[in-house]
Amino acid sequence: MTETFDAIVVGGGSVGVPSAYSLAKRGLKVLVLERRSAVGQGENKAAIGGVRATHSDPAKILLCTRSLEAVSTWKQVHGDDIGWKPGGYCFPAYSEAVESTLQGLLPKQRAFGLVNDYVDADAVAELIPGIVREGLRGGTYSPNDGQVSPLLLPVILMRHAERMGAQLRVHEQVTEYLVEAGAIRGVVTNQGRYEAPIVVLATGSDAARDGQLLGIPIPVTPDSHEAGITAPVEPFLAPLVVDLRPGPENKTVNFYFGQNHEGQIIFCYTPKDLFVGTNRESLSEFLPTLAARMISLVPRLKHLLVRRVWRGCYPMTPDGVPIVSNVDGIRGLTLAVGMCGQGFMLGIGVGEEVASLALEGKYLLPKEASDTLRFERDYSSGKKEALK
Numbered sequence: 001m002t003e004t005f006d007a008i009v010v011g012g013g014s015v016g017v018p019s020a021y022s023l024a025k026r027g028l029k030v031l032v033l034e035r036r037s038a039v040g041q042g043e044n045k046a047a048i049g050g051v052r053a054t055h056s057d058p059a060k061i062l063l064c065t066r067s068l069e070a071v072s073t074w075k076q077v078h079g080d081d082i083g084w085k086p087g088g089y090c091f092p093a094y095s096e097a098v099e100s101t102l103q104g105l106l107p108k109q110r111a112f113g114l115v116n117d118y119v120d121a122d123a124v125a126e127l128i129p130g131i132v133r134e135g136l137r138g139g140t141y142s143p144n145d146g147q148v149s150p151l152l153l154p155v156i157l158m159r160h161a162e163r164m165g166a167q168l169r170v171h172e173q174v175t176e177y178l179v180e181a182g183a184i185r186g187v188v189t190n191q192g193r194y195e196a197p198i199v200v201l202a203t204g205s206d207a208a209r210d211g212q213l214l215g216i217p218i219p220v221t222p223d224s225h226e227a228g229i230t231a232p233v234e235p236f237l238a239p240l241v242v243d244l245r246p247g248p249e250n251k252t253v254n255f256y257f258g259q260n261h262e263g264q265i266i267f268c269y270t271p272k273d274l275f276v277g278t279n280r281e282s283l284s285e286f287l288p289t290l291a292a293r294m295i296s297l298v299p300r301l302k303h304l305l306v307r308r309v310w311r312g313c314y315p316m317t318p319d320g321v322p323i324v325s326n327v328d329g330i331r332g333l334t335l336a337v338g339m340c341g342q343g344f345m346l347g348i349g350v351g352e353e354v355a356s357l358a359l360e361g362k363y364l365l366p367k368e369a370s371d372t373l374r375f376e377r378d379y380s381s382g383k384k385e386a387l388k
């Protein structure tokens with residue numbers, strides 16, 4: 001039997017769930033199809049939960065500003081605890097080059113209304129107690145950024161979407177997209193067949209495979225990253241910290257960590273040599289490299305007890321900017337893929353954009369920003385974003 005919906009969202013992850021939420025809020029009868037056992041079990045649960053509007057790409061700044069507005073007021077508006085912890089982001093600078101890159105981004109960020117500032121070394125040391133002072137020049141601080149629990153947010157958003165009539169089917173993998181006369185008609189899964197005039201593709205690291213099924217080349221290539229979490233300690237660290245130094249072991253590009261709402265320190269780094277693919281087995285070199293990196297920045301953190309580590313993927317596009325777009329030639333199909341290392345923070349902003357694209361056929365964002373999100377764009381400029 002074929003069931004009919006107003007919209008089908010394929011993938012119940014960082015962007016699929018908020019997309020379903022936004023579509024349900026607009027009154028649509030929405031179906032979410034997720035191949036795993038629950039929402040948020042793909043790359044979403046690998047995220048450390050950082051939510052910042054501090055970017056260099058205008059679309060990311062605007063989408064994440066929207067996400068921040070929603071997550072920072074979620075408890076007051078809806079009553080649920082999503083693990084929101086304010087405290088901002090701090091990027092310390094130990095070299096003139098990093099200092100000038102960070103300072104160079106401020107005018108653009110301020111033009112979009114962000115209250116980010118460059119603060120001196122004393123202020124950075126106050127924000128990050130115990131940070132190594134030698135060579136510390138200062139850093140940028142963005143007080144309105146923060147953290148949210150990647151385990152709580154998708155579950156709570158899905159619950160709200162369900163209250164508005166959305167349905168979730170887990171263990172359902174989309175195996176076929178039904179396209180007729182230049183328009184999407186629905187999908188086939190391992191369990192059944194569903195029809196809808198709107199289909200949102202939000203399949204994260206698997207997006208290129210869906211592109212093959214649809215006959216459109218979706219340029220998403222996952223590379224894997226590791227993270228970890230410690231036992232809780234007394235709250236001492238307000239901001240999420242991004243250290244842009246290459247690191248003492250020269251295996252990492254940057255390193256970031258923060259203390260979450262439960263007191264745990266949550267951390268990860270970007271490896272110098274990227275691991276392309278979807279391998280999720282933890283590497284033995286991760287923890288020793290990470291520990292050296294963390295202690296070189298804040299020596300007192302050597303006392304932390306690490307509880308567990310994990311590995312997940314960044315679904316990368318060639319230019320490091322997501323694809324949030326309708327597709328010429330397939331009416332009713334909206335892509336929300338290629339979220340790179342920021343899909344969790346982009347989620348709610350992207351969800352609202354998806355609803356507008358699917359229903360009105362246009363972006364909410366101004367054209368200058370939305371052009372970078374289009375599927376039909378020139379990806380050849382490479383990874384041009386200064387803050388990824």
Ligand SMILES: Cc1cc2nc3c(=O)[nH]c(=O)nc-3n(C[C@H](O)[C@H](O)[C@H](O)COP(=O)(O)OP(=O)(O)OC[C@H]3O[C@@H](n4cnc5c(N)ncnc54)[C@H](O)[C@@H]3O)c2cc1C
Nearest residue numbers: 011013014015035042043044048050174204342343344345
């Ligand atoms: C170590 C690490 C730390 C990170 N930290 C952060 C952070 O602090 N902040 C941040 O914003 N981002 C962070 N990220 C990045 C973030 O996790 C990803 O960008 C984001 O989760 C991608 O969202 P998505 O919805 O595209 O993919 P996913 O969350 O993976 O969702 C896609 C879903 O689609 C499902 N699916 C796939 N194919 C099908 C199919 N055919 N049928 C049905 N279902 C299907 C999958 O099972 C999955 O649940 C981090 C990533 C890693 C690895």
